Amino acid sequence: MPARNTDSSPPRKRADAERNKQALLEAAAAAFVDAGVNAPVRDIAARAGVGVGTIYRHFPARADLIVAVYRHQVQACAEAAPTLLATGPTPHDALAAWVDLFVDFLITKHGLAEAMRSDAAAFEPLHAYFLEHLIPAVTLLLDAAVDAGQITPIEPFALLRGIGNLCIGADPRYDPRPLVAILIRGLHT
Amino acid sequence: MPARNTDSSPPRKRADAERNKQALLEAAAAAFVDAGVNAPVRDIAARAGVGVGTIYRHFPARADLIVAVYRHQVQACAEAAPTLLATGPTPHDALAAWVDLFVDFLITKHGLAEAMRSDAAAFEPLHAYFLEHLIPAVTLLLDAAVDAGQITPIEPFALLRGIGNLCIGADPRYDPRPLVAILIRGLHT
DNA sequence: GACGATACGGAACCATGTTCCGTTTGCTCA
């Protein structure tokens, strides 16, 4: 007897579908490492041993795949904010530390920063996911730093966007970290 | 009698070729305004009333076309640096004023900032042209500001790159100017 | 006006994303 649907709503999924979805996630993760988040759809499909149709069935927009692959890391990044705030010497230090975390995340994912700012409809889910999770994190840090009189107020979104933009095209010949550091310095009162 | 080649080297150009090149420049300028610097090649060709082959003959890489269209504005931008330095109250003010100029230039050209940082081979000439002309300009301003003890040293290229990156994706909903201002503030000693 | 060089046009090719539908497969129920 197949496992019954304990909560009624989602109509169950076939085992092969679940298998393929998992295979796709792994294949995408590998492809992203090798070729960046813009790895060709066909390559990912081939790696997973499925047809391209299967990708689109499971991940209608490319951004859905990216989100699925990086979901955990984004979450970890968001959750680091309150921790850093609690343990850091000052709110500004916490902010700086968090920004380091975020930048590290971005520059190790080739093309992610670029995709993040893309206005193409296919990337809207990515945009939404990132903002939904990271805006609260930066807001927390910024508010604390402002309350402590350490920085001038800034839109959380603007800061995220600025950092994201600075990280576009990072490679061994362009390290965005010094620029991000200058930007954060510029926030100081 | 046709105008003789006073200096021997370039073997003269046919009149229709010159006409087409001019038409392409105008068509490209118009297309760039409407659709950004990534306007489809076919569109530009159609506007100019020529075939796509003609574009590639005159401008082998897309960047060559972009450079040709914006050459004068880049030059003006570069030439503004010494002027601003001479007339500005302080070197830092001159730097800020120049950056404003540069940012205005970038955000009015949709997609230019993005193309600037592209590592695609087709954009190499663009990259080269910009750096060749603007690096001396920022170097002048930065050196003066450093000498005046107003800012901490920074690679001219890094600054250009940072500003360029911040301007990627500028649109009515994202104004990079505040972020650029913060970045410049961050340079202050 | 003829002829050679130059330049032209656009079909053809390649790479990529996306859609669609005939076929296969897993699940259920008798």
Place this chain on the structure above:
DNA sequence: TGAGCAAACGGAACATGGTTCCGTATCGTC
């Protein structure tokens, strides 16, 4: 156990955009 049906699959086909190539048209000269 196996028949039937919905779910899922695969990949051909289509759309878009860059780039190349070559037969043809045009210019400039003699």
